Amino acid sequence: MTPHSRRYRGLALFLLTILAGGGCWVVNYALTVQLHRAKVFSGCALLTLLLLLTLFNARKKLPFLPLLKAATWMRLHIFAGLLSGFLFCLHLHGRIPQGILEATLAVLYVVVAASGFVGLALSRWLPARLTIHGENLIYERIPALRAAVHHQVEELVEQSLATTHSSTIADFYESRLRWYFARPRFLCAHLLGYRQSLFTLLEEVNALDRFLDPAERNIMGQIVVLINTKNNLDFQLAGQRLLKLWLFVHIPVTYGLLLFALLHAVLAFTLS
Amino acid sequence: MAQDIINIKRPQRWDVPFWSELAGDLTREMTAADVDRLLQFPLFQQMDPKRFSAASPLRDVLLNDARLRTFKPGDIVVRQGDYGSSAFIILTGAARVLLEKIDDSLIGRQPSQRKNFFAALSQLWKTPALPEVRPFLNDGGRPRPARAGGQVAAETAVFVQDVTAILRDKRTAVLKEGELFGEIAALSRTPRTTTVAVDCPTEMLEIRWQGLREIRLRSPEFKEHIDRLYRERSLKTHLLETEMFKHLDDATLEQVAQATEFLTIGDFDWYADFAKGRQAAAAEQLRQEPVVARQGHYANGVYLIRSGFARLSETYNHGERTVSYLGRGQTFGFEELARNWRDKSQLPFQRSLRALGYVDVLFVPTQIVEQYVLPTLPAPLLPAEAEPEHPAAGRPREAPAAKIRPEMMEFIVDQRLINGTATMIIDLNRCTRCDDCVRACAATHDNNPRFIRHGQVNDGFMIANSCMHCLDPICMIGCPTGAIHRDSAHGRVVINDLTCIGCATCANSCPYDNIQMVTPRNAEGQPFYDQATNQPIQKAAKCDLCSNQITGPACANACPHDALHRVNMRDMGPLAVLLNRQ
Known part of the structure; x- marks a missing residue:
């Protein structure tokens, strides 16, 4: 698909969403003025749309069936999600939800929608940052790579003790670097693009320079490379973890929303 | 530990002889008597069995890497466009080579075997929970015979009802007893270039390419024979496939073919050096690539890539910039020649051509192109008129490659x-x-x-x-x-x-x-x-x-x-x- 056709397809879907939303509003308005139960229409339409939206996850589990490309599903998912927001407002009809069930249902919907928007924004914003920051890594391999980097640093520290007869690097390792290399650090700072913590650490390394002889300086240079490597590992971990984490909100809450929505529908039909 | 593993016999090269890959009545088991008979054929008679290694003697190669095939009138042996990995020798009877391309449906080409919807869906519950499960190895490591492989099914003979009519209506050439065909696709890992069918009962020996390679390696006579056929047949096919020669009649094409030179540049086993030199600096890599034609040199002819790849580059200050790459079927130098012929000028090659690993090239000299090709070339195939003051005058037309960023290229x-x-x-x-x-x-x-x-x-x-x-x-x-x-x-x-x-x-x-x-x-x-x-x-x-x-x-x-x-x-x-x- 060329960029042009992709853009036209996106535009067509957007127009279709507006048309569908407009159609729903007209039907809802017509039902309201005729004193029919317009809420049944908007509620059923919303529930159907929620079920369709949930099918995207099912499609991911069935990659061996000819069920359209996931990218197409994604586009449909985004626009159907927008339409569901409109239907949700139509269904509420400007009223604050009353009662525990309705309030819970509304909160669940808002959480699902908000997490969806956040996820969409993250998936558009973070990949490019991960790409330009440093080496691209497989998420599951990051802990092993971090352990390897830590091991290399420890070896360099031992080497400095054995060959230079000076404890400067070892002392610094004990006071600052052991903590830094022990586990992922500054994850939030990475996500916010805040690099002060790394600069502070590197400043402290620079400050040590006056105590180092040439051999130690050589070892410290290698350690600085590893500090930067660890920094990229932490950045990749923070970014990739966030790209996965939002789904841990979006998907389970979606199932909760569906359960509550079905319960709401059953109660609405049986008690009215 | 012994309880956690299963001991089986390690699979060996000839556990599955070639004949056993074809089921039913299409083939039969190769026996020692069959091999004795084959060794009486002139092609094998001239081979010295002593040249073969102890691990792969000629008899075993024939026994395991070859199979006897019997074809009935109407059978298609190989189809143009199919990927094949074997060559055929006609033992008795004859075969016809179709010299024209015909419709796929006429030669019995069928869509490839894919799972149906329900078989695809069943993967949902049939997929093993553990990775790399191979139940068939439970049979002591001996694979089941034939047909489950994938390669086999498509290699079976295809019977087409009206093959006689096809053979009658189309231009064909006859292959007689003792002739070899299919070796181009088998040795160069390329699609079959022609369709071969039989219109009389014919017996053939089919040799898979592993055996073919072994025999070619051990028998200089056989190598010479294969190489000669390879060159002759490849040349004809390739010229016909190339845009600038399509309009030529048979007689002219023959003149062009006579004057065409074969060039093999670089090393066929390029991958060994490539793996080693992969991390070398770009300039060093470029220096190691053999030059086929150099920018600024006299445009001495047209180069047609027969197989392999070539780098198209131009000088840029003190270095070389890659402009594009050429592969099978693409040409180099034609634009310069055409401009020189039309404008009576002396434009040299505007870019350099280098072998990437290895490249097989057909070279048609300028004199031949000017004499036989350009005078009758359809006007749309000629390069556009160049404006003399335009800096890009004389350069080959911009291709999609120009849209790829130079670093990426x-x-x-x-x-x-x-x-x-x-x-x-x-x-x-x-x-x-x-x-x-x-x-x-x-x-x-x-x-x-x-x-x-x-x-x-x-x-x-x-x-x-x-x-x-x-x-x-x-x-x-x-x-x-x-x-x-x-x-x-x-x-x-x-x-x-x-x-x-x-x-x-x-x-x-x-x-x-x-x-x-x-x-x-x-x-x-x-x-x-x-x-x-x-x-x-x-x-x-x-x-x-x-x-x-x-x-x-x-x-x-x-x-x-x-x-x-x-x-x-x-x-x-x-x-x-x-x-x-x-």
């Missing part, structure tokens, strides 16, 4: 990614690292992902470690059993799990590290071990482009962000679009 060529017909390219600015592609791959391959979402990155695009289904699949070169082969219908490179003996030759040959060796297990998760050495049994595994799935490549379909694409690197238009999208 250098990367593609330097890393030999040009070889890929289904290269996995991931746009890292879109990829969210969700691994849906890897999960989809595992779900369609019995819980075994067949690629790694990791690889070289350039300009925000990752070339992932997934089989590229190369135009020149060098992984196939050393396979002793032919387990790794081309799917005859589509040319995908696939592995027959039944005949793979786990020698790792393909994995070691692949310059892109796209083949993995895996340890198969039974359904309980116990790995298979060789009885003799107590070493684990291994199998080669790689992407098969979901050849038996109804969906096509699951990885590309599963990407929700449209980040992952399978791209034919020869198709530079779509490649440029992908690499330039926002």
Whole structure:
């Protein structure tokens, strides 16, 4: 698909969403003025749309069936999600939800929608940052790579003790670097693009320079490379973890929303 | 430990003889008597059995790498466009070569075998919970005979009712007893160039390319014979396929063919040096590439790429800038020649042509092109008039390659990614690292992902470690059993799990590290071990482009962000679009 056709397809879907939303509003308005139960229409339409939206996850589990490309599903998912927001407002009809069930249902919907928007924004914003920051890594391999980097640093520290007869690097390792290399650090700072913590650490390394002889300086240079490597590992971990984490909100809450929505529908039909 | 593993006999090269791969009445078991008979044929009689190694004597090669085939009138032996990995020798009878291309349906070409909807759906519950489960190895490691392989089904004879009518209506050439055919496709890993059918009962010997290579290696007479045929037949076909020669009549084409020179530049086994020199500086890599034609030199003729790849470059200050790359069927130098002929000028070559690894080239001298080709060339094929004051005057027309950023072009060529017909390219600015592609791959391959979402990155695009289904699949070169082969219908490179003996030759040959060796297990998760050495049994595994799935490549379909694409690197238009999208 060329960029042009992709853009036209996106535009067509957007127009279709507006048309569908407009159609729903007209039907809802017509039902309201005729004193029919317009809420049944908007509620059923919303529930159907929620079920369709949930099918995207099912499609991911069935990659061996000819069920359209996931990218197409994604586009449909985004626009159907927008339409569901409109239907949700139509269904509420400007009223604050009353009662525990309705309030819970509304909160669940808002959480699902908000997490969806956040996820969409993250998936558009973070990949490019991960790409330009440093080496691209497989998420599951990051802990092993971090352990390897830590091991290399420890070896360099031992080497400095054995060959230079000076404890400067070892002392610094004990006071600052052991903590830094022990586990992922500054994850939030990475996500916010805040690099002060790394600069502070590197400043402290620079400050040590006056105590180092040439051999130690050589070892410290290698350690600085590893500090930067660890920094990229932490950045990749923070970014990739966030790209996965939002789904841990979006998907389970979606199932909760569906359960509550079905319960709401059953109660609405049986008690009215 | 002994309770945790299963000891079986390690699969060997000739566990599955070639004859056993064809079921039913299409073939029969090769016997010692058959081999004795074959050795009486002139082609084999001239061979010296002493030249063959003790591990692969001539008799065993014929016994295991060859099979006797009987064809009835109406049978099609090979079809143009199919990927074949064997050659044929006519023992009795005759065959007809179709000299014209005919409709696919007339030669019985059928769509490839794919799972139906319900078979695809059943993967949901049939997929083993454990990775690399191979139940067939429970039979003591002896693979089941035939037909399950994949290569076999498409190689069976195809019977077409009205073949007699086809042979009557179309131009054909007759192949007689003792003649060899099919060797071009078998040895160069390219599609069959012609269709061959029989209209009388005919017996043939079919030799798979492993055997063909062995005989070619050990018998200089046979090598000479094959090489002569290879050159003669390849030349005719190639000239006819090339745009600038299509308009020529038979007599003129013959004149051109007579004057055409064959050039083989570079090393056929390029991949060994490439693997070593891959990390060398770009300038050093370029220096090691043999020059076919140099920029600024007299335009002495037209170069047609017959096989292999070539780099098209131009000087830029103190270095060379890669402009594009050429592959089979593409030409170099024609524009300069045409301009010189039309404008009565002396424009030299505007760019340099270098062999990437190795390249087989047909060279047609300027004098021949000016005498036979240009005077009758249709006007649209001539280059556009150049404006003298325009700085680009005389340069070949801009191609889609021009839309690819120079750094990316250098990367593609330097890393030999040009070889890929289904290269996995991931746009890292879109990829969210969700691994849906890897999960989809595992779900369609019995819980075994067949690629790694990791690889070289350039300009925000990752070339992932997934089989590229190369135009020149060098992984196939050393396979002793032919387990790794081309799917005859589509040319995908696939592995027959039944005949793979786990020698790792393909994995070691692949310059892109796209083949993995895996340890198969039974359904309980116990790995298979060789009885003799107590070493684990291994199998080669790689992407098969979901050849038996109804969906096509699951990885590309599963990407929700449209980040992952399978791209034919020869198709530079779509490649440029992908690499330039926002």
